[in-house]
Amino acid sequence: MACTLTLDVSPPVHRWMNTTLQRDVFKRTIPVLAARVPASKTGFMLKSGVMKKSLMDLPKVRSVLRDxxxxxxxxxxLNVSEHAxxxxxxxxxxxxxxxxLVVHNLELTYDYWTADEILHSILPEELCKGSPSGFAVTGHIAHMNLNKEYLPYKHIIGQIILDKNPMIKTVVNKLDSxxxxYRFFKMELLAGEPNYVVEHHESNCRFTFDFTHVYWNSRLHTEHDRLVQLFQPTDVIADVFAGVGPFAIPAAKKGCAVFANDLNPESARxxxxxxVDNKVASLVRASCEDGRDFIKKVIGRARDHPFPAYTGPKLSKMQEKEKRRLQLGKSSPTALVDQSAVENQSPRQTITHFVMNLPDSAIDFLDAFRGVLLESASERDLSGNYANMPMVHCHCFTRELQLDRAEADIIQRVESKLGxxxxxxxxxxxxxxxxxNKDMYCISFRLPRDxxxxR
Structure with missing residues (x-):
């Protein structure tokens, strides 16, 4: 168990610093006691139960040094400065x-302290409690959302974040506008290089995009995964507001066929x-059009140009070898029974899920579902294709913070649009x-046949 330190290792206070970061003023010399012992005894000293609570236990500080x-x-x-x-x-x-017992001078510099500790030594005392050391990471970019009281210190905050996070190359702040x-946030550069084209990795997929021209929120990673886990590999997904593909591409990696649409030309690009980069070109078809038009047309597209049948997960080299052995009749057929079953399925021409991840206004697009099968069935009856109606997953905001009231609010708005x-x-x-006073929800429902x- 770590000892309770009696040493004050906080950084020196420089509340006059608010525009330019001066790293060299963050220095502190702390005299600490050290036990001088033969090198052969250091292991015994460190393992001693008697010494456990008195040993130095500071991050980034070695507890044993050469004399x-x-x-x-x-x-x-040791973790004290005085014999007493x-x-x-x-x-x-x-x-x-x-x-x-001898005195050792412990030298601490700017590199020792954390971003939060440095900020606490610079910001006015009344701003220290909520000091903005947190941020979202998108590729090499740290994305901050500073409250207005911190804006006078924004560039020094950005520089500290850049210094303390080696993987970060650019620090930006979201603006109110x-x-x-196209609903993406505008931002300003706080520190680092003005390079906004990122390569972001999520769900075993690689996403490239210009962060200043498309919408991306790294905090939705869990939601992306949650929804994709609901899909079966044989499903056909219609992603109405697909962005750069955080739902569509992981779903395709799973085996799903996906119609992915976004109105923003940059997002679609x-x-x-x-x-292409994620090698799912045979499973994802991209489009750039209004979400309402996409909803009305995509069922007909699936009918007229179906995706090939699901052929099972991609086989490893060992599995491919086993498959060839099965085809030659040299092995038990049990290993690939499921594989042969999926290969006999029909082409996929029925949408099974609609994803509507535009929480600010997705509910407003739900009226596009009225008569969607009637319009698509103008050339032939689709009622047989849609014995089971597709599921709709619609993201939205609510200002009702209690679950029962949030549920009532969201359902009322959805039913109003659906009629x-x-x-x-x-x-x-x-x-x-x-x-x-604002929460994000996802309401999932089976599209009513009526x-x-x-009409």
Whole structure:
């Protein structure tokens, strides 16, 4: 168990610093006691139960150093500055070991302290409690959302974040303004290089995009995974607001066929690139159009140009070898029974899930489902294809913070747009809190048949 330190190792306070970071003023010399012992005894000293609570236990500080005056001696650092701070038991033990107590000057610099500790020594005291050391990471970019009281210190905050996180090359702050048409956040550079094209890895997929022109939220990683886990590999997904592919591409990696759409031309461009980069071009078809038009057309597209049948997971080299052996009749057929079963399936021409990840306004697009099967069935009857209606997963915001009231609010708004009650297979999942009085949810429901065939 780590000892309780009696040393004050906090950084020096420089509350005058608010525009330019001066790293060289963060220096501190702390005298600590050290037990000088022969090198052969250091292991015994470190393992002693008597010494456990008195040994130095600071991050990034070695507890054993070479004696600068004798190569055969070692300095075992203690967590006190004065003899009086040592218990009598420790003093007796050190005497038994013929240890000599000396003073060692511990030199701490800017590199030692954390971002939060540096910020606490710079910011006004009244701003220290909520010091903004947290951020979201997207590729090489640290994305901050600073409250207005921290804006006078924004560049020094950005520089500290850059210094303390070696993988970060660019630090940006989200501005209040949002692109009204494509819904991505505008941002300003706080520190680092002005390089906004990132390569971000998530769910065993690689995503490339320009962070200043598309919407991406790394905090939704868990939600991306949760929804993809609901899909079966044989499913056909219609991703109405696909962005650069955080739902579409992992779903395709699973085996799903995906129609992926986004109105933003930049999102659609990077979506197409990510489809190729992740080697799912045969399973994802990208488009760039209004979400309402996409909903009305995609069922007909699936009917007229179906995806090939699901052929099972991609086989490893060993599995491919086993498959060839089976085909030659040289091995038991049990290993690939499931594989042969999926290979006999029909082409996929039925949408099984709609994903609508545009929480600010996705509910407003639900009226596009009215008559969607009737319109698509103008050339032939699709009622047989849709014996089971597709599931709709619609993300949205609510200002109702209690679960029962949030559920009532969201269902009322969904039913109003659909023009029909939700009566079966309705679930509500709380995704995250986005503000003190604003939560994000995903409502999943089976599309009512009366809505899909409404005239």
């Amino acid at each position: 600068p005056y004798d190569d055969l001696e070692r300095l075992v650092l 701070a040592l218990s009598q038991e420790v003093r007796d033990f050190l005497q038994e070991q013929s240890a000599t 949002i692109d009204t048409k 990077y979506l197409s690139q990510n489809i 029909h009650r939700l009566d079966t297979e309705v679930t509500l999942h709380m995704v995250r809190s986005v503000a003190p 809505v899909a065939f409404a």
